[in-house]
Amino acid sequence: MKSFKILTFGCQMNEHDSEKLAGILKAEGYRESERLEDAGLVLLNTCSIREKAEQKFYSALGKLRELKEQNPSMKIAVSGCIAQQEGNSVLKRAPYVDVLFGNQNIGRLPSLLEDSGQPASTEFPEGYEHAVISASRENAVTSFVNIMYGCDNFCTYCVVPFVRGRERSRRPGDIVREIEELVKSGCREVTLLGQNVNSYGPVDRHQGAGHDDAGRPVSGASEDICNFPELLKEINTIGGLCRIRFVTSHPKDLSDSLIDAMANLPKVCNAIHLPLQSASDSVLGCMNRKYTFADYMEKLNRLKASVPDLAVSTDIIAGFPGETEDDFRATLEAIEDIRYDGIFAFKYSRRPMTAALKLPGHLPEKVKDERLYKVLEVQDKIMQEKIGARVGLVEEVLVEGPDKLSRGAIHCARRLAGKTRQGKIVNFEGPPELVGQLVQIKITEGKKHSLIGVLI
Ligand code: SF4
Numbered sequence: 001m002k003s004f005k006i007l008t009f010g011c012q013m014n015e016h017d018s019e020k021l022a023g024i025l026k027a028e029g030y031r032e033s034e035r036l037e038d039a040g041l042v043l044l045n046t047c048s049i050r051e052k053a054e055q056k057f058y059s060a061l062g063k064l065r066e067l068k069e070q071n072p073s074m075k076i077a078v079s080g081c082i083a084q085q086e087g088n089s090v091l092k093r094a095p096y097v098d099v100l101f102g103n104q105n106i107g108r109l110p111s112l113l114e115d116s117g118q119p120a121s122t123e124f125p126e127g128y129e130h131a132v133i134s135a136s137r138e139n140a141v142t143s144f145v146n147i148m149y150g151c152d153n154f155c156t157y158c159v160v161p162f163v164r165g166r167e168r169s170r171r172p173g174d175i176v177r178e179i180e181e182l183v184k185s186g187c188r189e190v191t192l193l194g195q196n197v198n199s200y201g202p203v204d205r206h207q208g209a210g211h212d213d214a215g216r217p218v219s220g221a222s223e224d225i226c227n228f229p230e231l232l233k234e235i236n237t238i239g240g241l242c243r244i245r246f247v248t249s250h251p252k253d254l255s256d257s258l259i260d261a262m263a264n265l266p267k268v269c270n271a272i273h274l275p276l277q278s279a280s281d282s283v284l285g286c287m288n289r290k291y292t293f294a295d296y297m298e299k300l301n302r303l304k305a306s307v308p309d310l311a312v313s314t315d316i317i318a319g320f321p322g323e324t325e326d327d328f329r330a331t332l333e334a335i336e337d338i339r340y341d342g343i344f345a346f347k348y349s350r351r352p353m354t355a356a357l358k359l360p361g362h363l364p365e366k367v368k369d370e371r372l373y374k375v376l377e378v379q380d381k382i383m384q385e386k387i388g389a390r391v392g393l394v395e396e397v398l399v400e401g402p403d404k405l406s407r408g409a410i411h412c413a414r415r416l417a418g419k420t421r422q423g424k425i426v427n428f429e430g431p432p433e434l435v436g437q438l439v440q441i442k443i444t445e446g447k448k449h450s451l452i453g454v455l456i
Contacts, residue, residue, distance in 0.1 A: 009056060083100050155287055269421045
């Protein structure tokens, strides 16, 4: 039997793309292999958001070359953002790669495998955002669902608009139908994915909104949905679904109606990822973020006032070109004031095609490292305090499955894991029948990145 192994690098968007790739391969009769060495096809789904991710990919590719030398029948495929960005130059550098294709060509995987050895497939086919691809999801209880692809924002450090293309929203009817199907197979929570979900809005409403791909009307999908809060309202009505999350929200497009939706729709969780990147207006300007720190704070304060017990996470870039000591201090102070529940912090990384490459004032690696270290140090302390503050509370937890330690270990099969509405991981003891249910858990202990509790 044909077998495959997928190695995924990068963000949730890539994780979900890998689920789609696995779904396609399983439909073609492949089975998923536990070990890389046993796989007839190894697929690297790559990320190019930072230089480090790219280095990781090339190092993995080097190891695969050795495996392929021992097993020449093994096929190697490369997909994702590096495939899109580098195209045929990956094939030149690594001629042992059999198939290479960009994110928008995922649906062509079977034919590409049949016809391996061809040049890179990096074109943007018309209507690719409407293709319905059945994903093979690892967890039945929580699922990622794309609502849009690409980005129009062109932040000066970011390669996404170049590798994932311009913004394209899926039809609301297709999204609702996908979630209804997921709920039928046990899904209780969806995370809606888009580079900037706040700007969701089908551009071809009159051709397809509220209809499936064959043009048939789709039950439960309103013809009138034209923005993200309206989409949330529609998804909120899906019976059997308990929770809705979404990522990522661009602060410039965070509207009053989204704040209202978060405050009033019972299934929308009290958690938001709102990337700040920097608290210095001059750095934000150079990043082309299109908001000031004051704009950001004004929206965040409105959100916090409207959504009780809101968890907020963010992205921070340390050492952007031209960032002065004062700029950096402003960012550290903002982190201390806002007290985020989580931060994805990275040092600035040069990315091909991006405008920031040409900005003056690129900083030495040592300075970027030191600044990143300070951000992480400050945030670690805040995280511990925030986690500790949950001890003693009773939290609603959606049970997702066995906890990490129990997976595959019979002796501790009663250890379960789930998430609070804020998105914090909770581990507790309970029977496996609870998987997929909402339970009340009294939090008894805070760990570094998770909580421990007892079932009430
Ligand atoms: S909003 Fe900016 S950072 Fe986010 S994907 Fe688009 S260009 Fe990149």
